[in-house]
Amino acid sequence: MAYSVPSLARLIEQFERLPGIGHKTAQRLAFYVLDLSEQEAKAFAGAILEAKEKIKYCSVCQNLTDGEKCSICSNAGRDKGTICVVEDSQDVIAFERTREYNGLYHVLHGLISPMDGVTPDQLKIKELLTRAADENVKEIIMATNPTVEGEATALYISRLLKPMGVKVSRLAYGIPVGGNLQYADEVTLMRALEGRNEI
Amino acid sequence: MAYSVPSLARLIEQFERLPGIGHKTAQRLAFYVLDLSEQEAKAFAGAILEAKEKIKYCSVCQNLTDGEKCSICSNAGRDKGTICVVEDSQDVIAFERTREYNGLYHVLHGLISPMDGVTPDQLKIKELLTRAADENVKEIIMATNPTVEGEATALYISRLLKPMGVKVSRLAYGIPVGGNLQYADEVTLMRALEGRNEI
Numbered sequence: 001m002a003y004s005v006p007s008l009a010r011l012i013e014q015f016e017r018l019p020g021i022g023h024k025t026a027q028r029l030a031f032y033v034l035d036l037s038e039q040e041a042k043a044f045a046g047a048i049l050e051a052k053e054k055i056k057y058c059s060v061c062q063n064l065t066d067g068e069k070c071s072i073c074s075n076a077g078r079d080k081g082t083i084c085v086v087e088d089s090q091d092v093i094a095f096e097r098t099r100e101y102n103g104l105y106h107v108l109h110g111l112i113s114p115m116d117g118v119t120p121d122q123l124k125i126k127e128l129l130t131r132a133a134d135e136n137v138k139e140i141i142m143a144t145n146p147t148v149e150g151e152a153t154a155l156y157i158s159r160l161l162k163p164m165g166v167k168v169s170r171l172a173y174g175i176p177v178g179g180n181l182q183y184a185d186e187v188t189l190m191r192a193l194e195g196r197n198e199i
Numbered sequence: 200m201a202y203s204v205p206s207l208a209r210l211i212e213q214f215e216r217l218p219g220i221g222h223k224t225a226q227r228l229a230f231y232v233l234d235l236s237e238q239e240a241k242a243f244a245g246a247i248l249e250a251k252e253k254i255k256y257c258s259v260c261q262n263l264t265d266g267e268k269c270s271i272c273s274n275a276g277r278d279k280g281t282i283c284v285v286e287d288s289q290d291v292i293a294f295e296r297t298r299e300y301n302g303l304y305h306v307l308h309g310l311i312s313p314m315d316g317v318t319p320d321q322l323k324i325k326e327l328l329t330r331a332a333d334e335n336v337k338e339i340i341m342a343t344n345p346t347v348e349g350e351a352t353a354l355y356i357s358r359l360l361k362p363m364g365v366k367v368s369r370l371a372y373g374i375p376v377g378g379n380l381q382y383a384d385e386v387t388l389m390r391a392l393e394g395r396n397e398i
Contacts, residue, residue, distance in 0.1 A: 004264075004269070004270035004271075005254060005263055005264055005265050005269075005270075006265065007246070007249045007250045007253045007254055007265055008250055008254055008263060008265075010246045010249070010250070011246045011247060011249075011250040013246075014242065014243045014246040014247075018228050018231055019227060019228070019231050020224065020227065021228075025219065027289065027292070028218060028219065028289070029217050029218070029220075030250065031287070031288065031289055032217055032218050033247055033250065033251065034250060034251065034254055034263065036251070038251065041247055041248065041251040042248065043213065044213045044247055045244035045245070045247040045248045046244070047206070047209045047210045047212075047213040048210060048213075048232055048240055048243055048244040048247075049240065049241065049244045050206045050209070050210075051206045051207055051209070051210040051229065051232065051233060052232065052233065052235070052237065052240040054206045055204060055206055055207055055233055064204055064207060064233065065203075065204055066204050066205065066206055066207075070203070070204075071203035071204075072203075088230070089230065090226065090227075090230055093226070
């Protein structure tokens with residue numbers, strides 16, 4: 001039998017589809033939901049529907065927003081001359097947590113990956129080129145992940161941007177702070193050596 | 200800013216309340232939901248509401264069901280003389296997976312735990328006593344977890360059942376199959392010795 005109750009089986013199935021959630025965890029989460037009060041369950045379901053309904057892409061940077069422009073693009077205090085290009089909105093959150101970066105972002109919503117059938121025209125590259133054409137833009141920082149796809153995407157975009165006369169930079173590679181040299185891989189160590197700074 | 204979009208923040212908060220889901224995982228799940236199609240998101244929210252609305256306790260064994268009696272209690276092929284007493288419905292699923300047990304269950308929906316303010320009258324013990332009074336019931340197996348609360352609950356219930364003349368048994372303790380003697384704790388090893396069987 002396992003799950004003789006169809007509505008329970010359906011709920012477990014829904015949780016199981018979430019990334020990183022296996023069958024046992026899905027079961028635990030479903031049972032947790034059953035223990036919620038009527039009102040709490042409604043709030044949970046409502047949050048899913050509301051987020052899905054209200055959240056769309058910012059017309060400028062393609063970040064998530066529930067308005068026309070996101071809070072970063074509409075913030076007058078941010079430096080409009082710098083654009084940090086990232087893979088997705090979660091990367092924006094990561095950068096914002098540093099509280100150091102004061103420029104704008106551009107969210108690509110993916111990386112070029114011929115293996116997965118993702119071609120440049122499926123990403124928000126056209127929108128980036130339009131923004132880069134603005135003469136106020138001084139520098140574009142390629143902040144994609146240091147993976148094969150991330151590197152390829154950064155290279156592809158920088159080749160499109162260079163002829164436009166805008167400065168294009170890439171995040172520094174090196175030893176992560178708090179890391180251990182013994183456990184660093186050879187490529188990272190090599191890049192850390194290459195990128196050494198005078199102290 | 201972190202989450203400048205209120206509906207996104209609310210969705211992350213809802214996921215964060217689930218057991219075993221930390222902030223980063225909640226964020227990942229919320230972004231996954233945003234990537235779902237309109238229809239998929241509706242199915243997810245619908246599964247939560249439907250499960251919450253339809254699922255209630257079986258009138259006999261207190262297991263989860265969407266009808267009046269659960270599929271186990273209404274199955275004529277099951278042995279009505281044996282009742283396995285478990286903490287919650289997930290334990291029923293665990294036993295059913297063995298495909299060995301053919302009796303009925305009784306779900307307590309908790310364990311006696313004075314520390315957490317759970318007293319016997321908050322559990323489905325009264326319902327168990329009513330069932331035990333039926334003369335067809337031959338044996339009641341206490342299958343609560345081998346924890347302090349589980350042991351206390353099993354002892355408490357068995358003391359109530361014994362005067363009724365019904366046989367009360369407890370799950371065997373011992374080395375888990377595939378386990379390693381070196382890593383078994385002293386109490387388990389002692390119990391395994393005590394419960395040794397002739398081969």
